[in-house]
Amino acid sequence: MKRPQLPILLCLLGLSSNAQAHLVSTGLGPVYDGLGHFFLSLDTLLPLVALLLLAVPGGVRRGRLGFFITPAAWGMGAMAGMAGDGLGFSAVMSFIPAVVLLMAGSLIALDAQGRLSTFLLAVGAFVLGLAEAGALLGMPNAGRVLLGSFTGLLLIASLVPALALALVQGAAWRRVVLRVGGSWLAGIGLLWLGWLLRQGALA
Protein backbone atom coordinates (compact mmCIF):
# COMPACT_ATOMS: atom_id res chain seq x y z
CA MET A 1 0.00 0.00 0.00
CA LYS A 2 1.41 3.43 -0.86
CA ARG A 3 1.98 5.61 2.16
CA PRO A 4 -0.32 8.49 1.11
CA GLN A 5 -3.19 6.00 0.99
CA LEU A 6 -2.68 4.93 4.57
CA PRO A 7 -4.03 8.16 6.13
CA ILE A 8 -7.04 7.86 3.85
CA LEU A 9 -7.64 4.32 5.05
CA LEU A 10 -7.34 5.42 8.66
CA CYS A 11 -9.72 8.27 7.88
CA LEU A 12 -12.28 5.82 6.54
CA LEU A 13 -11.88 3.78 9.69
CA GLY A 14 -12.61 6.96 11.61
CA LEU A 15 -15.98 7.20 9.86
CA SER A 16 -17.13 4.02 11.54
CA SER A 17 -20.73 3.90 12.69
CA ASN A 18 -21.92 2.30 15.92
CA ALA A 19 -20.22 -1.02 16.46
CA GLN A 20 -23.27 -2.90 17.83
CA ALA A 21 -20.69 -4.67 19.86
CA HIS A 22 -22.76 -7.32 21.61
CA LEU A 23 -22.63 -10.23 19.21
CA VAL A 24 -22.32 -12.52 22.18
CA SER A 25 -25.86 -11.66 23.19
CA THR A 26 -27.52 -11.54 19.77
CA GLY A 27 -27.81 -15.29 19.40
CA LEU A 28 -25.88 -15.57 16.18
CA GLY A 29 -24.40 -18.83 17.35
CA PRO A 30 -21.28 -20.03 19.10
CA VAL A 31 -18.96 -19.40 16.14
CA TYR A 32 -19.95 -15.73 16.06
CA ASP A 33 -19.75 -15.66 19.84
CA GLY A 34 -16.14 -16.74 19.55
CA LEU A 35 -15.43 -14.24 16.80
CA GLY A 36 -17.05 -11.42 18.73
CA HIS A 37 -15.39 -12.38 21.98
CA PHE A 38 -12.01 -12.34 20.28
CA PHE A 39 -12.35 -8.82 18.94
CA LEU A 40 -14.14 -7.37 21.94
CA SER A 41 -11.93 -8.75 24.68
CA LEU A 42 -8.81 -6.68 25.06
CA ASP A 43 -7.30 -9.34 27.32
CA THR A 44 -7.52 -11.80 24.40
CA LEU A 45 -6.64 -9.39 21.61
CA LEU A 46 -3.74 -7.38 23.03
CA PRO A 47 -1.36 -10.26 23.87
CA LEU A 48 -1.98 -11.73 20.44
CA VAL A 49 -1.26 -8.42 18.71
CA ALA A 50 1.95 -8.13 20.74
CA LEU A 51 3.00 -11.62 19.63
CA LEU A 52 2.34 -10.81 16.00
CA LEU A 53 4.36 -7.60 16.29
CA LEU A 54 7.22 -9.74 17.59
CA ALA A 55 7.63 -11.09 14.08
CA VAL A 56 8.05 -7.61 12.61
CA PRO A 57 11.61 -6.62 13.62
CA GLY A 58 12.93 -9.66 11.77
CA GLY A 59 11.73 -8.29 8.45
CA VAL A 60 9.33 -9.51 5.79
CA ARG A 61 10.46 -13.13 5.91
CA ARG A 62 9.97 -13.45 9.66
CA GLY A 63 6.73 -11.50 9.39
CA ARG A 64 5.40 -14.13 6.98
CA LEU A 65 6.63 -16.85 9.31
CA GLY A 66 4.72 -15.20 12.14
CA PHE A 67 1.58 -15.22 10.01
CA PHE A 68 1.79 -19.00 9.68
CA ILE A 69 3.29 -19.94 13.04
CA THR A 70 0.93 -17.94 15.25
CA PRO A 71 -2.38 -19.49 14.17
CA ALA A 72 -0.83 -22.95 13.97
CA ALA A 73 0.63 -22.77 17.46
CA TRP A 74 -2.51 -21.18 18.87
CA GLY A 75 -4.66 -23.87 17.29
CA MET A 76 -2.47 -26.62 18.73
CA GLY A 77 -2.62 -25.01 22.15
CA ALA A 78 -6.39 -24.73 21.96
CA MET A 79 -6.77 -28.36 20.93
CA ALA A 80 -4.39 -29.47 23.65
CA GLY A 81 -6.36 -27.44 26.17
CA MET A 82 -9.67 -28.94 25.09
CA ALA A 83 -8.33 -32.47 24.99
CA GLY A 84 -6.25 -32.33 28.10
CA ASP A 85 -8.54 -30.33 30.39
CA GLY A 86 -6.19 -27.35 30.42
CA LEU A 87 -3.14 -29.62 30.78
CA GLY A 88 -3.13 -28.98 34.49
CA PHE A 89 -2.39 -25.29 34.10
CA SER A 90 -5.84 -24.17 35.23
CA ALA A 91 -4.46 -22.50 38.34
CA VAL A 92 -2.30 -20.13 36.33
CA MET A 93 -4.49 -19.82 33.25
CA SER A 94 -5.60 -16.28 34.03
CA PHE A 95 -2.00 -15.06 34.26
CA ILE A 96 -0.91 -16.40 30.88
CA PRO A 97 -2.09 -13.48 28.70
CA ALA A 98 -0.37 -10.95 31.00
CA VAL A 99 2.88 -12.92 30.97
CA VAL A 100 2.75 -13.28 27.18
CA LEU A 101 2.12 -9.54 26.80
CA LEU A 102 5.06 -8.75 29.06
CA MET A 103 7.37 -11.13 27.24
CA ALA A 104 6.40 -10.06 23.74
CA GLY A 105 6.51 -6.35 24.57
CA SER A 106 9.96 -6.70 26.13
CA LEU A 107 11.32 -8.52 23.09
CA ILE A 108 9.89 -5.92 20.73
CA ALA A 109 11.47 -3.16 22.83
CA LEU A 110 14.80 -5.00 22.64
CA ASP A 111 14.41 -5.31 18.84
CA ALA A 112 14.82 -9.09 19.07
CA GLN A 113 15.13 -10.58 15.60
CA GLY A 114 16.63 -14.04 15.92
CA ARG A 115 15.28 -17.56 15.99
CA LEU A 116 14.75 -17.30 19.74
CA SER A 117 12.11 -14.62 19.24
CA THR A 118 10.37 -16.81 16.64
CA PHE A 119 10.46 -19.74 19.05
CA LEU A 120 9.06 -17.61 21.86
CA LEU A 121 6.36 -16.37 19.48
CA ALA A 122 5.30 -19.97 18.88
CA VAL A 123 5.40 -20.78 22.59
CA GLY A 124 3.42 -17.65 23.41
CA ALA A 125 0.77 -18.46 20.82
CA PHE A 126 0.53 -22.04 22.08
CA VAL A 127 -0.07 -21.00 25.69
CA LEU A 128 -2.57 -18.34 24.62
CA GLY A 129 -4.53 -21.02 22.78
CA LEU A 130 -4.25 -23.20 25.85
CA ALA A 131 -5.53 -20.39 28.06
CA GLU A 132 -8.40 -19.62 25.71
CA ALA A 133 -9.48 -23.27 25.68
CA GLY A 134 -9.08 -23.44 29.44
CA ALA A 135 -11.39 -20.46 29.89
CA LEU A 136 -14.08 -22.16 27.82
CA LEU A 137 -13.83 -25.64 29.34
CA GLY A 138 -17.18 -26.95 30.46
CA MET A 139 -19.13 -24.41 28.42
CA PRO A 140 -21.58 -25.68 25.81
CA ASN A 141 -20.33 -25.48 22.21
CA ALA A 142 -16.85 -24.58 23.43
CA GLY A 143 -15.36 -26.11 20.30
CA ARG A 144 -17.41 -23.91 18.00
CA VAL A 145 -16.61 -20.83 20.05
CA LEU A 146 -12.94 -21.65 19.65
CA LEU A 147 -13.48 -22.08 15.93
CA GLY A 148 -14.87 -18.56 15.82
CA SER A 149 -11.92 -17.31 17.83
CA PHE A 150 -9.54 -19.07 15.46
CA THR A 151 -11.20 -17.33 12.51
CA GLY A 152 -10.70 -13.99 14.21
CA LEU A 153 -7.09 -14.92 14.89
CA LEU A 154 -6.49 -15.67 11.21
CA LEU A 155 -7.86 -12.28 10.27
CA ILE A 156 -5.69 -10.46 12.77
CA ALA A 157 -2.63 -12.52 11.90
CA SER A 158 -3.07 -11.56 8.26
CA LEU A 159 -3.37 -7.84 8.98
CA VAL A 160 -1.19 -6.91 11.94
CA PRO A 161 2.27 -8.03 10.73
CA ALA A 162 1.60 -6.69 7.23
CA LEU A 163 0.49 -3.27 8.45
CA ALA A 164 3.30 -3.07 10.98
CA LEU A 165 5.90 -4.05 8.38
CA ALA A 166 4.57 -1.40 6.00
CA LEU A 167 4.82 1.18 8.79
CA VAL A 168 8.39 0.37 9.88
CA GLN A 169 9.91 0.27 6.40
CA GLY A 170 12.02 3.24 5.53
CA ALA A 171 13.19 5.79 8.07
CA ALA A 172 14.91 4.53 11.20
CA TRP A 173 12.60 6.48 13.49
CA ARG A 174 9.72 4.23 12.45
CA ARG A 175 11.50 1.28 13.96
CA VAL A 176 12.06 3.30 17.12
CA VAL A 177 8.31 3.88 17.30
CA LEU A 178 7.77 0.11 17.21
CA ARG A 179 10.30 -0.38 20.01
CA VAL A 180 8.69 2.31 22.10
CA GLY A 181 5.33 0.66 21.48
CA GLY A 182 6.83 -2.62 22.60
CA SER A 183 8.00 -1.08 25.85
CA TRP A 184 4.49 0.25 26.44
CA LEU A 185 3.06 -3.22 25.84
CA ALA A 186 5.57 -4.69 28.29
CA GLY A 187 4.67 -2.05 30.86
CA ILE A 188 0.97 -2.77 30.43
CA GLY A 189 1.61 -6.49 30.79
CA LEU A 190 3.64 -6.01 33.97
CA LEU A 191 1.01 -3.81 35.61
CA TRP A 192 -1.74 -6.19 34.52
CA LEU A 193 0.16 -9.12 36.03
CA GLY A 194 0.55 -7.25 39.29
CA TRP A 195 -3.13 -6.45 39.32
CA LEU A 196 -4.02 -10.11 38.69
CA LEU A 197 -1.74 -11.21 41.51
CA ARG A 198 -3.35 -8.71 43.82
CA GLN A 199 -6.81 -9.90 42.83
CA GLY A 200 -5.73 -13.46 43.43
CA ALA A 201 -4.41 -12.56 46.85
CA LEU A 202 -7.62 -10.72 47.74
CA ALA A 203 -9.87 -13.57 46.51
Place this chain on the structure above:
Amino acid sequence: MLRLRSLLLFLCGLSLALPAAAHTGPAGMANGFLAGLLHPVSGLDHVLAMLAVGLWGAQLGRPALWVLPVAFPLLMAGGGFLGLIGLNLPGVEVGIALSAIVLGLAVLTALRPPLALAALLVGLFALFHGHAHGTELPAGADGLVYSAGFVIATGLLHAVGIGLGLLQRLPHGRLALRGMGAAISLAGLVFLRGAIAG
Protein backbone atom coordinates in the same frame (compact mmCIF):
# COMPACT_ATOMS: atom_id res chain seq x y z
CA MET B 1 2.40 18.66 -0.25
CA LEU B 2 0.74 15.28 -0.89
CA ARG B 3 1.62 14.20 2.64
CA LEU B 4 0.16 17.38 4.08
CA ARG B 5 -3.05 16.89 2.12
CA SER B 6 -3.28 13.29 3.25
CA LEU B 7 -2.73 14.33 6.83
CA LEU B 8 -5.41 17.01 6.61
CA LEU B 9 -7.80 14.52 5.07
CA PHE B 10 -7.06 12.09 7.88
CA LEU B 11 -7.67 14.72 10.54
CA CYS B 12 -10.96 15.73 8.89
CA GLY B 13 -12.01 12.12 8.86
CA LEU B 14 -11.21 11.72 12.52
CA SER B 15 -13.38 14.70 13.33
CA LEU B 16 -16.30 12.99 11.58
CA ALA B 17 -15.98 9.79 13.57
CA LEU B 18 -19.17 8.66 15.29
CA PRO B 19 -19.15 7.11 18.74
CA ALA B 20 -18.46 3.40 18.58
CA ALA B 21 -20.75 2.62 21.53
CA ALA B 22 -18.62 -0.43 22.02
CA HIS B 23 -18.47 -0.50 25.78
CA THR B 24 -18.14 -3.95 27.24
CA GLY B 25 -17.84 -5.50 30.64
CA PRO B 26 -19.71 -4.68 33.80
CA ALA B 27 -17.08 -2.23 35.02
CA GLY B 28 -17.12 -0.24 31.79
CA MET B 29 -13.88 -0.51 29.88
CA ALA B 30 -14.06 3.09 28.73
CA ASN B 31 -14.25 4.29 32.33
CA GLY B 32 -11.31 2.07 33.35
CA PHE B 33 -9.19 3.31 30.46
CA LEU B 34 -10.01 6.95 31.16
CA ALA B 35 -9.29 6.47 34.84
CA GLY B 36 -5.90 5.00 33.97
CA LEU B 37 -5.24 7.73 31.44
CA LEU B 38 -5.98 10.46 33.98
CA HIS B 39 -4.12 8.96 36.91
CA PRO B 40 -0.58 9.99 35.92
CA VAL B 41 -1.76 13.57 35.52
CA SER B 42 -3.48 13.55 38.89
CA GLY B 43 -0.40 14.80 40.68
CA LEU B 44 1.78 17.73 39.68
CA ASP B 45 4.84 15.95 41.07
CA HIS B 46 4.28 13.06 38.65
CA VAL B 47 3.58 15.32 35.70
CA LEU B 48 6.67 17.47 36.22
CA ALA B 49 8.97 14.48 36.59
CA MET B 50 7.68 12.89 33.41
CA LEU B 51 7.99 16.15 31.52
CA ALA B 52 11.53 16.48 32.84
CA VAL B 53 12.39 13.06 31.43
CA GLY B 54 11.21 14.15 28.00
CA LEU B 55 13.05 17.49 28.27
CA TRP B 56 16.28 15.81 29.34
CA GLY B 57 16.00 13.25 26.57
CA ALA B 58 15.57 16.03 24.04
CA GLN B 59 18.61 17.82 25.47
CA LEU B 60 20.76 14.69 25.28
CA GLY B 61 19.61 13.87 21.78
CA ARG B 62 19.59 10.43 20.18
CA PRO B 63 19.53 7.71 21.40
CA ALA B 64 18.64 9.12 24.84
CA LEU B 65 15.73 10.89 23.16
CA TRP B 66 13.83 7.62 23.06
CA VAL B 67 15.79 5.44 25.52
CA LEU B 68 14.83 7.55 28.54
CA PRO B 69 11.09 7.67 27.68
CA VAL B 70 11.26 3.88 27.22
CA ALA B 71 13.08 3.27 30.50
CA PHE B 72 10.70 5.39 32.56
CA PRO B 73 7.35 3.70 31.69
CA LEU B 74 8.91 0.26 31.87
CA LEU B 75 10.51 0.76 35.27
CA MET B 76 7.46 2.66 36.41
CA ALA B 77 5.41 -0.42 35.58
CA GLY B 78 7.92 -2.37 37.63
CA GLY B 79 7.36 -0.08 40.57
CA GLY B 80 3.62 -0.37 40.03
CA PHE B 81 3.96 -4.14 40.07
CA LEU B 82 5.74 -3.98 43.41
CA GLY B 83 3.04 -1.71 44.80
CA LEU B 84 0.28 -3.96 43.52
CA ILE B 85 1.70 -7.12 45.08
CA GLY B 86 2.16 -5.31 48.38
CA LEU B 87 5.95 -5.00 48.50
CA ASN B 88 6.88 -1.91 50.40
CA LEU B 89 9.26 0.68 49.01
CA PRO B 90 10.53 3.06 51.64
CA GLY B 91 10.43 6.81 51.14
CA VAL B 92 8.23 6.80 48.05
CA GLU B 93 7.05 10.39 48.39
CA VAL B 94 10.58 11.58 49.10
CA GLY B 95 11.79 9.67 46.06
CA ILE B 96 9.14 11.29 43.89
CA ALA B 97 10.06 14.75 45.15
CA LEU B 98 13.75 14.03 44.58
CA SER B 99 13.01 12.94 41.04
CA ALA B 100 11.63 16.38 40.23
CA ILE B 101 14.64 18.06 41.89
CA VAL B 102 17.32 15.88 40.28
CA LEU B 103 15.78 15.66 36.81
CA GLY B 104 15.04 19.39 36.89
CA LEU B 105 18.68 20.05 37.79
CA ALA B 106 19.81 17.75 35.01
CA VAL B 107 17.84 19.84 32.53
CA LEU B 108 19.00 23.10 34.13
CA THR B 109 22.68 22.16 33.92
CA ALA B 110 22.28 20.24 30.62
CA LEU B 111 23.97 17.34 32.34
CA ARG B 112 25.47 14.79 29.94
CA PRO B 113 26.25 11.55 31.74
CA PRO B 114 26.79 8.25 29.90
CA LEU B 115 23.54 6.90 28.48
CA ALA B 116 23.48 3.92 30.82
CA LEU B 117 23.80 6.16 33.85
CA ALA B 118 21.07 8.48 32.63
CA ALA B 119 18.77 5.51 32.01
CA LEU B 120 19.60 4.08 35.44
CA LEU B 121 18.80 7.37 37.15
CA VAL B 122 15.54 7.76 35.28
CA GLY B 123 14.63 4.13 35.95
CA LEU B 124 15.33 4.45 39.66
CA PHE B 125 13.00 7.41 40.00
CA ALA B 126 10.42 5.67 37.84
CA LEU B 127 10.23 2.88 40.43
CA PHE B 128 9.08 5.35 43.05
CA HIS B 129 6.47 6.89 40.76
CA GLY B 130 5.17 3.50 39.74
CA HIS B 131 4.99 2.23 43.29
CA ALA B 132 2.91 5.23 44.32
CA HIS B 133 0.51 4.63 41.44
CA GLY B 134 0.36 0.88 42.04
CA THR B 135 -0.79 1.30 45.62
CA GLU B 136 -3.45 3.80 44.48
CA LEU B 137 -5.10 1.51 41.94
CA PRO B 138 -8.84 1.89 42.52
CA ALA B 139 -10.80 -1.16 43.64
CA GLY B 140 -12.97 -2.70 40.97
CA ALA B 141 -10.93 -1.27 38.12
CA ASP B 142 -10.34 -3.41 35.08
CA GLY B 143 -6.61 -4.04 35.48
CA LEU B 144 -5.74 -4.32 31.81
CA VAL B 145 -7.53 -1.28 30.45
CA TYR B 146 -6.49 0.78 33.45
CA SER B 147 -2.86 -0.23 32.91
CA ALA B 148 -3.16 0.57 29.21
CA GLY B 149 -4.49 4.07 29.91
CA PHE B 150 -1.87 4.58 32.57
CA VAL B 151 1.12 3.61 30.43
CA ILE B 152 -0.14 5.51 27.40
CA ALA B 153 -0.64 8.67 29.46
CA THR B 154 2.88 8.37 30.83
CA GLY B 155 4.31 7.94 27.36
CA LEU B 156 2.35 10.90 26.04
CA LEU B 157 3.62 13.11 28.88
CA HIS B 158 7.15 12.19 27.87
CA ALA B 159 6.26 13.05 24.29
CA VAL B 160 5.05 16.48 25.44
CA GLY B 161 8.35 16.92 27.26
CA ILE B 162 10.24 15.95 24.11
CA GLY B 163 8.11 18.36 22.11
CA LEU B 164 8.94 21.15 24.53
CA GLY B 165 12.57 20.09 24.31
CA LEU B 166 12.53 20.86 20.61
CA LEU B 167 12.36 24.53 21.64
CA GLN B 168 16.13 24.33 22.03
CA ARG B 169 16.36 24.69 18.25
CA LEU B 170 14.92 28.19 18.50
CA PRO B 171 16.90 31.29 19.43
CA HIS B 172 17.09 31.41 23.26
CA GLY B 173 15.47 27.97 23.21
CA ARG B 174 18.23 26.40 25.25
CA LEU B 175 17.81 29.10 27.86
CA ALA B 176 14.07 28.44 27.94
CA LEU B 177 14.72 24.74 28.44
CA ARG B 178 17.06 25.41 31.32
CA GLY B 179 14.44 27.74 32.77
CA MET B 180 11.93 24.91 32.68
CA GLY B 181 14.44 22.68 34.41
CA ALA B 182 14.92 25.28 37.12
CA ALA B 183 11.17 25.59 37.61
CA ILE B 184 10.79 21.82 37.90
CA SER B 185 13.60 21.67 40.41
CA LEU B 186 12.09 24.43 42.54
CA ALA B 187 8.74 22.68 42.47
CA GLY B 188 10.54 19.53 43.57
CA LEU B 189 11.84 21.37 46.62
CA VAL B 190 8.28 22.30 47.55
CA PHE B 191 7.20 18.67 47.11
CA LEU B 192 10.14 17.50 49.23
CA ARG B 193 9.19 19.86 52.01
CA GLY B 194 5.67 18.50 51.91
CA ALA B 195 6.89 14.90 51.84
CA ILE B 196 9.18 15.40 54.83
CA ALA B 197 6.54 17.30 56.78
CA GLY B 198 4.30 14.30 56.39
